[in-house]
Amino acid sequence: MFLLAEATSNAAVINWHTVFFFVVAALSCGFALAMLFSSNIVRMAFFLVISLASASGVIFLTGSHFVGAMQLMIYVGGTVVLLIFGVMLTAQEAFITMKTKAGDWVLALIVGGSLFALLTQAAFSVEAWHSTDYQQDLVKEVEKFNKDVIASMQSDGRAELDVEDRKLTKEERVTLSDLQKRIRHGYPELTGQIGLALVGVRTDQPSVEATGYTGYLLPFEIVSVHLLVVLIGAAYLARAKKRSAE
Amino acid sequence: MATAENSQTVEFDVRTDEMLVNMGPQHPSTHGVLRLVLRTDGEVISETTPHIGYLHRCAEKIGENLTPRQWVPYTDRMDYLAGMNMNLGWSLTVEKLMKYDLPDKARHTRVIISELNRIASHLVGMGTYGLDLGSFSPFLYAFREREKILDLLEDVCGARLTYSYITPGGMTADLPKGWTKKCNEFLDQFLPVIADYHALLTTNAIFVKRTANVGVMSAEMAIDYGCSGPVLRGSGVDYDLRRDGEERYTSLYDGYAFEVIVEKDGHYPKDHDYPNVPTDAVLGDSWHRFYVRMLEVIQSMDIIRQGIDFYESATGDWGTPMKISTKLPKGEAYLETECPRGQMGFYIVSDGTGPIPFRVRARSSCFSNLSVAPELCKGILIADIPSIIGSLDVVMGEIDR
Amino acid sequence: MSGEQLIDILKKAFGDKITGQNLEAIDPWIEVSPDGLVEVCKFLRDGDTKLNFLNSICVVDYLETDEKKAKKVTWEPHLEVVYHLSSISSKLTLVLKVMLPRWKDDEPGNIPEIPSVFPVWSTADWHEREVYDLSGVRFTGHPNMRRILCPEDWVGYPLRKDYEMPLEYHGVRGR
């Protein structure tokens, strides 16, 4: 657990962002647990709604509004509504309650625990996520770049020209735009980028050759085919009912 | 339209349990205390059983202890929205038993008053039907006009709902001075208002969608179930007691020019300046029953105008109401009159021993009209129930007597 | 199609099932025996009389309760089931009567039986239920012989002359 403590401590910064992060994370995990332990089926559905909504809160906090709204719309607005529909239509008496036997608890703990361990291990193995000061490194880099440019401007005499035509040299401009892109990479605010990324054109990465980032075309296609199958299945089910009615 | 065939044989793959749902008796849309038990499967209704009797006062038993004149107030309370027509029916039955004929002036007064009450009753039917389907405004327009009619009737007999004005042997009083002028004024300002009702309801796209092709009843089924009045004529049966009824009743309307409102080969009489039938309205559906009522309001207005002319030119006295103690001759008499909701029949049996009849029977029009509801409400959606029951325009006081 | 012609046709068709008639009354009627009722009704409806509209079914209970009048009465106690028929196409109206004993085999409490005309006119369904409910006549062959106006568990038949209002009903005082 020391990893977690070390990661948050050196951020040593209690600002609104961390405060809200803790609130939302607590909400999400708390209601997920509440859902596990509750027995009334409709309450479980309601707790699921709140935990998924707060999960979208976490995503909003990372600054990617589009994905946060997507989570809100698809998961909370779509899937859970479907779930509640299912719950309401099939619950025989009004309040079906499900009691989980002791044996199931043990099995669940084993499976759940192993999955949890796997996830946390994977999360903390990522070097960049260890510390939250990647922004500070970035800012330091920019500071250094500023000083170099100013120094080089003063040294090679560009400083004597008047302000407008003190242009950056070519490679200075390239490094600057790289820096800009890496800063901008932090927040895929511009939905245009996501749209194009989905069709395979990664605009926020400096260049495909350098980083090997290709677009998300393949997963995008897989998901759409998957949804198409689901759609046809639903249509078929409803269709069956209607045919026998004639 | 929803599945029309018999819903019993419908097998659903996904077995949803049938739900017994109770609509009424305190349900706002069922026109008083009617209780409908619906067996529903999701939204589709597989069976409807109406339960009546919540307003049963056994008026017929009381009739065996009262003289006909004393029983007149009981007839008001049967179809409380058309009290005058009820009184007229009972008075004519007693006069038929007594073989008592009326002077002309009384005859015309009775026509004017009963037609005026028909307009008031149809206005209520139209207003509550709009309310059932969700639009609130026509209800208030209808009641605004009805207030004016009630004021006119109040001038005549002092009461607004339970009149007991038309009694065996004539009326309790003559029409007050200048009343006919006020009545004419009302009729003149009423015609343009009818156009509003048509705009608000009859030709309203959503109203047509909710009523056209809903609760379709064929002519044979209507006759078989004993429906009468606008419900019968809405299915295209050309039958109106004011023209085809008993001689004693049709003699009231001698000299009056009026046509029976029924759809013959595709169009209604005098429907030139009224909205024509929408394309997807089938003869015998809720829309036609509603449309017949709206046209009958115009028909009644014409009859009243002619009645007022006849009344002013008629001579002689206005008939003397029967004394309470007059002995009833031995025998029995049954007579049906065309009330706003259908044919209201009265049957009196007397053994000639005194003024009190031996047996009194009131045949209710809505009783038979409602008996067709279970047949019409098979395999429809819940939202269609008010549309069908509203189009039958039932009044529980008359059904339960 | 005057009254006499109709009577002759019916007599020829049904013989002794037509037990009587009275053509001088304000509404002339024909009396029919209970067992021949349904055939006569079918004949009247499908024949050239076309009486396809059953106006009303009601029962008149001929019983004189107070002694003074009972002596002067010409008829002995019985039930009359009255059917009012009319024809939509022609202006013909007709009254059918069926004479029934007040109680079946004369033991009070056992109500008389009569075949139901529901197969002929569907409107008879509710009218017969009302007659059963208020006057106590059971209609055999009726799909749903239950009370319609009074509560299901009501005792007695209100429109009978010798009906006594119950003292209380579910705790509500009657008299």
Next chain:
Amino acid sequence: MAEYLSTWIVEAGWDGWGWLAYLLVALVYAALLLNVIAVGAVVFIWMERKISGRIQDRLGPTRTGGKFGWLQTLADGIKLLSKEDLMPGEADSFLFKVAPYVAFAAGFSAFMALPFSDGWVALHLNIGIFFLLAVLGMEVFGVLLAGYASGSKWSLFGAMRQAAQTVSYEVPLGMCLVIPVMICGTMDLVSIGNQQSGLFTNWLIFHDPFTFMIFWVYFACGIASVNRAPFDLAEAESELVAGFLTEYSGIRWSLFFMAEYGSMFLVSGLAAILFFGGWNGPFPIFGIISEATGWSLESGVFATIARFGGLINFITKGVLGVTVMIWIRWSFPRLRIDQVITMCLKYCVPIAAFCFIGVLFWTGIVMPNVNSMLSIEAPSNHEDYTGRANIREGWVKDVDYTVSQHELSLAKKAGPKVLPEAEDDDAQEGDDDKKDGEQVEGNPDEPKVEVEVNKAAFNNLNNNASQPLLAQQESLSKKGAN
């Protein structure tokens, strides 16, 4: 405003209280929005009574509070507050209590992203419309839970009907919203509003026949998704005796109604922004004045006045939309559930799709829209507004723009030509590094500047994308230093 306030507090010497500013600002925004809904609900309930009265040839409330009975809603509120909010026996108590708050929360959170005037928006989201659509989907939960928790068959029916209707009407609603997005290139409501500035012919509804058609489809779907007549199946009085609201009374019932009126205003407000130019009046008076007098529309006193005028425009359009909804409610009967669903799937979705393709071609082959035909060039009050076509490639332009901005700032710093101010810049520059340097390795307990820096990295997330990160960040650190 939040950054400005936080830095102002820090300068005023309360060192560690920078975060308080954000809290205050957030509370101010929340209070304002809550008032919009509360006052809105009060006004709309009163309007509903008066308008329905006028439609039905009667007066509506006249006695409470003055001549026009405008205190009637207050009286209703007090009555509702004093009513005993009972709960049926077999109800599920927890869900029964929570449902109204869920419904109200969904309706309320949608107001965060709704701009009331140019730039006056609580949360300037780059994906404004998408966020609104996502949150509108949440409202169905309140109703579903209320219907289920009330325990009675009737409320279950009502809840099922409304859920089916709201969920199925999200599809055409979504498609109708895509069309203005396609024309304006962005989902950001503020920039959509700004693009419709100038003469009213520049409003999207007159952009081309398809958008004109799609406005009516949008308004119908909006009414349906908000469950107003003639689509108000959920509380169809005649069949289901007030549907899922049967068991509610008192304050809980009024919460549901505030959510309803709130989302009514939201739908008509969105219609105003997307099709009727939001805060831009029919005639660009402020644009003309600013050109004549040279006062910039960007910032300063005249800008706030212009924005206030915009606010009034927006509110009037929203209220007009609500009036039309009220008017429709009192003159149409109610549709049946299957007619509502067939209308959605058989009429709204195909028309929306057809208009989508129509607008696609219309903008694709750059057909002339009304404004260009009349050749009245809209005096745009934004220097970065350079026509609709090239806003689409904003994300590329932004990166180059920030690079050139940064180059300019570096150039200013580097040259001796600049007067002494440049020197102490270096000095500061120098000690900046020193301070920055020692701070970074230094003790973590002096977080102030770092706090600025870290916040700087994040708070630019929600302000205008086109403002360069580095320049703005420098000015902050400069200010932080002295």
